[in-house]
Amino acid sequence: MAASNFSTLCSSSHSKPSSFPFCNTQSFITTTNNNNTLFLSNTNSLQTLLSHSTHNPRYLLPLPCTKATNTFASFDDDDEKPREECGVVGIYGDPEASRLCSLALHALQHRGQEGAGIVAAHDNLLHSVNGVGLVSDVFDESKLSQLPGSSAIGHVRYSTAGHSKLCNVQPFVAGYRFGSVAVAHNGNFVNYRSLRAKLEDNGSIFNTTSDTEVVLHLIATSKHRPFLLRIVDACENLKGAYSLVFLTEDKLVAVRDPFGFRPLVMGRRSNGAVVFASETCALDLIEATYEREVNPGEVVVVDHTGIQSLCLVSHPEPKQCIFEHIYFALPNSVVFGKSVYESRRKFGEILATESPVECDVVIAVPDSGVVAALGYAAKAGVPFQQGLIRSHYVGRTFIEPSQKIRDFGVKLKLSPVRAVLEGKRVVVVDDSIVRGTTSSKIVRLIKEAGAKEVHVRIACPPIIGSCYYGVDTPSKEELISNRMSVEEMKEFIGCDSLAFLPLDRLKMLLEDDSPNYCYACFSGKYPVQPEEHETTSLHEFDWDDALNNGSLKPIEEEGWVRNQEGVSEDKIVSV
Numbered sequence: 247m248a249a250s251n252f253s254t255l256c257s258s259s260h261s262k263p264s265s266f267p268f269c270n271t272q273s274f275i276t277t278t279n280n281n282n283t284l285f286l287s288n289t290n291s292l293q294t295l296l297s298h299s300t301h302n303p304r305y306l307l308p309l310p311c312t313k314a315t316n317t318f319a320s321f322d323d324d325d326e327k328p329r330e331e332c333g334v335v336g337i338y339g340d341p342e343a344s345r346l347c348s349l350a351l352h353a354l355q356h357r358g359q360e361g362a363g364i365v366a367a368h369d370n371l372l373h374s375v376n377g378v379g380l381v382s383d384v385f386d387e388s389k390l391s392q393l394p395g396s397s398a399i400g401h402v403r404y405s406t407a408g409h410s411k412l413c414n415v416q417p418f419v420a421g422y423r424f425g426s427v428a429v430a431h432n433g434n435f436v437n438y439r440s441l442r443a444k445l446e447d448n449g450s451i452f453n454t455t456s457d458t459e460v461v462l463h464l465i466a467t468s469k470h471r472p473f474l475l476r477i478v479d480a481c482e483n484l485k486g487a488y489s490l491v492f493l494t495e496d497k498l499v500a501v502r503d504p505f506g507f508r509p510l511v512m513g514r515r516s517n518g519a520v521v522f523a524s525e526t527c528a529l530d531l532i533e534a535t536y537e538r539e540v541n542p543g544e545v546v547v548v549d550h551t552g553i554q555s556l557c558l559v560s561h562p563e564p565k566q567c568i569f570e571h572i573y574f575a576l577p578n579s580v581v582f583g584k585s586v587y588e589s590r591r592k593f594g595e596i597l598a599t600e601s602p603v604e605c606d607v608v609i610a611v612p613d614s615g616v617v618a619a620l621g622y623a624a625k626a627g628v629p630f631q632q633g634l635i636r637s638h639y640v641g642r643t644f645i646e647p648s649q650k651i652r653d654f655g656v657k658l659k660l661s662p663v664r665a666v667l668e669g670k671r672v673v674v675v676d677d678s679i680v681r682g683t684t685s686s687k688i689v690r691l692i693k694e695a696g697a698k699e700v701h702v703r704i705a706c707p708p709i710i711g712s713c714y715y716g717v718d719t720p721s722k723e724e725l726i727s728n729r730m731s732v733e734e735m736k737e738f739i740g741c742d743s744l745a746f747l748p749l750d751r752l753k754m755l756l757e758d759d760s761p762n763y764c765y766a767c768f769s770g771k772y773p774v775q776p777e778e779h780e781t782t783s784l785h786e787f788d789w790d791d792a793l794n795n796g797s798l799k800p801i802e803e804e805g806w807v808r809n810q811e812g813v814s815e816d817k818i819v820s821v
């Protein structure tokens with residue numbers, strides 16, 4: 247039995263096999279066996295695993311990260327914003343792959359600050375370094391020099407599933423019957439718990455609490471061959487949001503879920519190297535030219551033969567996350583084919599048109615409210631000024647995530663400019679309101695600086711529901727827009743007027759593209775049933791089980807992929 251093999255190996259080297267801490271040292275080993283077993287290991291168990299490996303074991307080099315710690319002690323949480331999910335990057339065909347990967351991760355740092363990792367392929371081996379903290383904390387020259395090779399994948403993490411521990415920092419690397427594979431994931435599987443339970447029933451042993459690990463187990467236990475079809479088979483079991491990059495000894499694979507919740511773009515460097523990234527800002531930094539998005543439901547494979555593409559079952563209407571345009575993505579990125587900057591500027595213009603107010607100055611809650619505030623000011627014909635200064639030097643580790651300290655954190659992070667605010671009727675533009683407590687503190691700051699009136703304008707609709715697709719939002723009960731009317735919120739926040747971007751105006755702005763976006767946190771209508779989370783209003787959901795029926799189907803009409811059920815490798819058409 248595969249599972250008992252693994253259990254025996256582990257227990258022979260650890261007194262507590264159930265707490266097998268493979269990821270603390272970031273080293274991995276793969277063994278060749280005749281079962282569909284997934285092997286994840288650490289340096290402590292290296293010798294034991296070697297002695298039990300029967301055929302040609304292949305090693306993944308141990309590269310412990312010296313700055314790593316076991317847990318995240320704390321991080322700033324004063325913004326009360328939905329948290330960015332994660333950022334992924336993949337590079338194939340550049341001798342500086344891991345260095346470029348670290349730069350690209352730096353460009354994606356806003357998507358996750360808890361941990362970062364890179365896996366590079368060289369000489370038929372996968373090398374891995376990851377750690378807790380910012381990209382610049384985890385990677386220095388000595389670490390990068392230990393990641394040779396011309397292909398690499400990387401990840402920056404904010405945990406939306408799984409605990410904030412080093413063992414959950416991606417990419418994850420594992421060995422299975424036919425080789426080694428690494429994976430980095432942006433999104434959330436809504437059926438993670440049932441998948442994990444099923445895999446554990448069948449003998450799988452999990453090393454992390456991250457939902458991403460199920461992908462590796464699904465690949466290892468798939469009966470399909472070659473590797474590409476194992477990935478497809480694994481993805482057909484997944485429900486929810488996933489933009490994934492995989493790395494093997496000789497291939498880079500990028501996958502986007504059939505609904506396309508999370509972004510994933512493809513670009514190319516002048517030397518022909520292929521790059522995948524969560525946002526185009528990463529391509530820009532490493533001088534890769536944007537080519538296109540990875541389409542919803544598409545699987546793109548890059549290897550020495552070129553680029554191939556096939557698809558999972560595609561959904562007739564993608565459901566791309568509108569919050570990428572509202573808050574997550576950087577304004578200089580192009581996401582889902584649209585400029586984020588342009589979207590935010592228009593959100594501000596709509597607010598000025600729909601909810602005008604007599605005022606002397608327009609200011610922003612920096613940084614994410616700035617572009618919408620510029621749009622508001624231009625449309626209203628009122629000067630935009632910097633009424634709040636954001637400190638970029640507030641430490642991340644001493645602010646405890648308690649309410650008391652969070653109050654303090656707002657003042658640490660934002661300073662009012664009395665010269666701009668005193669005696670003025672102020673419009674302050676923010677990107678969103680989640681719990682509302684930060685907004686009330688910001689209004690108080692502005693009033694204490696002498697503002698005569700404070701009018702709050704929010705560049706998104708009221709958030710009334712949690713996200714199940716890779717964005718960390720509080721429970722529905724904690725969301726102020728779910729608990730209060732706009733008038734009640736105005737009283738709670740202490741402003742003179744409050745207005746949100748109307749959902750119907752947001753949809754009008756998107757025109758024909760409107761049905762291709764997810765608005766679930768504003769509408770409560772979830773395109774994929776959040777089956778493993780408690781919900782109070784199931785009747786509100788738009789039931790859609792298209793992912794249940796995932797299979798390889800011809801979609802000639804799509805034009806970008808040709809594939810048939812029961813596809814074999816030679817039927818996959820290069821693009």
Ligand code: SF4
Nearest residue numbers: 567569713764766767
């Ligand atoms: S629920 Fe909201 S945050 Fe989540 S994917 Fe949909 S639009 Fe984005």
